[in-house]
Amino acid sequence: MSQSKASGSGEFVEARHPASDQVSTAGAQLLETEQVRWLSIYEQMLKIRIFEEHVNQLYTSAKMPGLAHLYIGEEAIAVGVCSALRRDDYITSTHRGHGHCLAKGASVDRMFAELLGKEAGYCRGKGGSMHIADQETGNLGANAIVGGSAGIATGAAMSSKMRGSDEVTVCFFGDGALGQGVLYEVMNMASLWKLPVIYVCENNQYNEYTHNSETTAGEMSARAKAFGIPTEEVDGQDVRAVYTTAARMVERARQGEGPAFMLCNTYRYLGHHVGDIQRSYYRSREEEEYWKTERDPLKMLAEWLMAQGVTTSGTFEQIEQRVRAEVEAGEQFALDAPYPDPSEVEQDVYA
């Protein structure tokens, strides 16, 4: 695999194909199928953004119990990567997992229901925000132990290989997980056994409330390279770069060529969790403003699409109306949904 692919290239995975080279040229007419794809990707990112804004409101109005770790600012990674996956491919996610779950195909109504601890939720209210799992869409679960799903993801990839299936597994984790030893144990085995797993490190710079310059020595990408795992660093705010790189890595893994590691540089607009409001002791307001105004993944994709000359602001307004209606309906569904019956408490401890 090429290790030199720069971030933000904007190429499609088919870009190797001479006929589609033109599509990455600014001003050229987007092929209709590609326009549909990028608008769909935009809509998915917007859905995550608006979903999370509603979660924030639910939480701050005391309608949501527990913890809420919002994905706002990082949407391009979940959507870019999951757009390169099939429905039967697997993902594992993190405590900041709403975006991954939605991008892999979860519906907002059952997501909200799980966040509110309702019976109609994806885990019947037993998992909550940090544990949403949905085997129908290949989601093996968000995981509230940092780095905790690395073993599960690598095992799922091992299973696919043993079963002779061509499914690929994506393991999402943050830069904080680079401190966990189990990640290195399983990357070693993934490389030894050429397992079809993509490690996607969402480097939002902060291990909870601590900048990773205080926690992480050396080069992040050197860690995976040390295991002989092809590694690429991409602009995690540029969904076209994320998608292009992910698609190439996924295809390679599907062909039996083994794991890959993707370091996506991104930013968490809000706190570690909703209650993390006073952030000045670990990062500046100027830094936050820079990412929101200059590096926003939704803005960046919208501007690019408009520059192609085929998408107007009216298109984006229509998308936003549709997404807002869906999210509002989903939230209302969850608010109206019943809690689990008390008899549920002892159900499902054992299969």
Add this chain to the structure above:
Amino acid sequence: MLSTTTSQNAGQGVREITLGQAIREALAEEMRRDPRVFMMGEDIAEAGTPFKVLSGLVEEFGTSRVIDTPISEAGITGMGVGVAMTGMRPIVDIMFGDFIGLAMDQIVNQAAKVHYMSGGKLKVPLVVRTTLGATRRTAAQHSQSLHAWVSHIPGLIVVLPSTPYDAKGLLKTAIRDDNPVIFFEDKMMYQLKGPVPEGDYIIPFGVADIKRPGNDITIVATSSMVQIALAAADGLEKLDISAEVIDPRTMYPLDRDTLIESAKKTSRVIVVDEGYERYGVTAEIASVISDGAFYFLDAPVKRMGAMNVPVPFSPALEDLTVPTADSVMEVAKTLCGRI
């Protein structure tokens, strides 16, 4: 192929084989029966583990189903969870029970939680085989019996076989079960011989076995302590004390009824286990019996476990740390008013 030395009994296909051979036979039969079953662990293929329990299996099943791994207990256990969630039935070999500390997050926070947290949608049919037991002169990091750690965790099944027969039947049940099962083998009992039927049979979880019936005192014993209890019962018989020896066989699910009924019958109970006595499984079992048979008891339920010290190396010290037939006899005599 299996290298069991068979001595056929009475036409039933029952032979005397060792506990290690019974384990190997269960694994081989299950791997023949179900192509989803495979094993992964450190030095399990050509080496057949340091205990040689798995010798010969790689020759039959190949390195794709008997997989040597790096020395990465957390990694292989975590991968076992993921493999199990996605259609396979892995058996992860953790060489020494002491090493489960390295894999504890994967066992406790991942394997044990997945089914419940997913609202019953995802299953983890994982078996973790590991060992327990002291007196092998391997000191504090290779001698502990840590089954209490995992018995504490909802979502896990914990199995402690004490005979070759139980080992084969319980391991088959473990492999076929849809839950994570932690299967502890006493490393000092691999050479213990006993009758084992050829071919398929299973032993359900949560069914205690009365290893020896008796009337005067109940000795509840687990794993390595069952042979100790049986030897103590032999000695007590000479003193005209009739001891009933019960092996719960699984710490969870626990067969409360059999334990309580025996206590009601004998009115005196000792619980013997090789885990540390402090906060050990003996405490849970004693509590179950005290609650269930309180008005039938003539003495407090007595617990006997390993001494609350890191297992020492010197044989002169190590042998002091675990219950013996003599020490069990002494406690039994006291409870029966014979001292």
